Amino acid sequence: MTTTRRSPADLSAAVAGTTREVVRLGVRSGLRVSRTYPTDVADLWSCWTDPARLVRWLGRPEGDRREGAELRLVMGAAAQQPPDADATTGFARLRVVHCDPPHRLTVRWAWEDEEPSLVDLRLRPVDADPERTELVLEHLVLDEPAARGYGAGWEDLLLRLDAAVIGSDPGFADLEAALAPHWQDEATPYPLPEVTGGDGEPATLCTRRWVAASPGAVWECVSSGPALERWYATTAQVDPRVGGTFRCTFDQGAATGEVRRCAAPYELAVSWRWDGTGTASLMTLTLEPQQRDGRPGTLVTWREEGVTGNAVGYAAGLHAHLAGLARAATGLTSRDTRWYADFVLAHSALRGRYADPFAS
Structure with a gap:
């Protein structure tokens, strides 16, 4: 993988390519973030399901990835270390709720000591163009502060997915911190x-x-x-x-x-x-x-x-x-x-x- 130094202007352009929303309903909240990628649906699906590609931008899956199965997703620095079955931090516990390759993946998500939530991923061609794919990710059943925090975190990861698709490193020092202000607008209350x-x-x-x-x-x-x-x-x-x-x-x-x-x-x-x-x-x-x-x-x-x-x-x-x-x-x-x-x-x-x- 090559690393390219990217400027604040590059970050602004990347951020402009994302749509984002926090929705509040009663005491529950959810986020929705979407981006378009310059590749076909099958290739983008592979970035989510091939462990060798997934670890480059999201984390290392450990366990059975079939529908109904439970597994761990080791993230951050821990994903670059040898597997440690006794580790108690640095991973999310997942259960595959629904899998419809190469268009939809839904998982039950529980990060460390958090209450379980739901992550729903959908991929579809853009305007029938097989070389462009829209990704829509929704993270649901969160409290509002968690929704905002996850929003910046997921957008960080989806920009890193951009780099994984084209085979380079995003080159931004701290994406999540730079993206956090974009998730501070008032949530839409229904x-x-x-x-x-x-x-x-x-x-x-x-x-x-x-x-x-x-x-x-x-x-x-x-x-x-x-x-x-x-x-x-x-x-x-x-x-x-x-x-x-x-x-x-x-x-x-x-x-x-x-x-x-x-x-x-x-x-x-x-x-x-x-x-x-x-x-x-x-x-x-x-x-x-x-x-x-x-x-x-x-x-x-x-x-x-x-x-x-x-x-x-x-x-x-x-x-x-x-x-x-x-x-x-x-x-x-x-x-x-x-x-x-x-x-x-x-x-x-x-x-x-x-x-x-x-x-x-």
């Missing part, structure tokens, strides 16, 4: 969904979010099948009038219902149930024009009544879907990696608040 009822009775769920779009723009996202497929369901059909049909398919099954109330562009209520079940719930979306900091927008309230089963999991999904609706209404493609992160954060925070009787 309200936690409310869960009432339960304890053997159907629950009511409610979540709200302000969206920087008009009620008409939000309404467009909820009142047609093609629009719903951008952020909500795999396939969708909706006839936005009282008595109109509603049908959506998801990874976990299909749901069918009927429009109960429709007042475009301010309210849509649908009674629906999962296929094969006898219990229906009532989903109501209300859209209220509201300005924030002089900016026009819409306060979206999503309410579900008559929910049975795991209300916490259902509420976490509701939160993730509303986040997707907010992105779709502002022109972003939303059925992407973000749903998973939004769901995990919400589920963790809700389990802390509604540990009994809702969690399961």
Whole structure:
């Protein structure tokens, strides 16, 4: 490996190539960082999974790396020393939760004496260009100070991954210290969904979010099948009038219902149930024009009544879907990696608040 001395201007250019975000939800936080690399997906995947390449920028894996297995990731100076089975510091304990080569890797992460968290990595070609790959890394279920610290740390490592891809050393003396200020912006706070009822009775769920779009723009996202497929369901059909049909398919099954109330562009209520079940719930979306900091927008309230089963999991999904609706209404493609992160954060925070009787 060659070492090239790089200037502060080089660092500024490298930092400009990173997108970063800290999201706060209740007492839980998560971070999201992404970069684009000048190589194909398979080569970048190899940098994460080939021990000889991984040790050059992240650390030395010790143990079984198959899905479901547990291993240690020895990092820092310790990674350059001979393996020491008796070591008690300098490594993270990992468990491989999901592995889909060469596109996705999810691991349970526990650094020394920290509470376990979740790291989710996704790789995909950029604009169908096989020689450029977008990497999106999300580290979830952290407290906010840890999220900020991990943000700078992961960005440090991903810049070193840049060097590993092209076969050189990054040449920066202390990347993490230089990057830390970029993670000090105020975290984006989102309200936690409310869960009432339960304890053997159907629950009511409610979540709200302000969206920087008009009620008409939000309404467009909820009142047609093609629009719903951008952020909500795999396939969708909706006839936005009282008595109109509603049908959506998801990874976990299909749901069918009927429009109960429709007042475009301010309210849509649908009674629906999962296929094969006898219990229906009532989903109501209300859209209220509201300005924030002089900016026009819409306060979206999503309410579900008559929910049975795991209300916490259902509420976490509701939160993730509303986040997707907010992105779709502002022109972003939303059925992407973000749903998973939004769901995990919400589920963790809700389990802390509604540990009994809702969690399961």
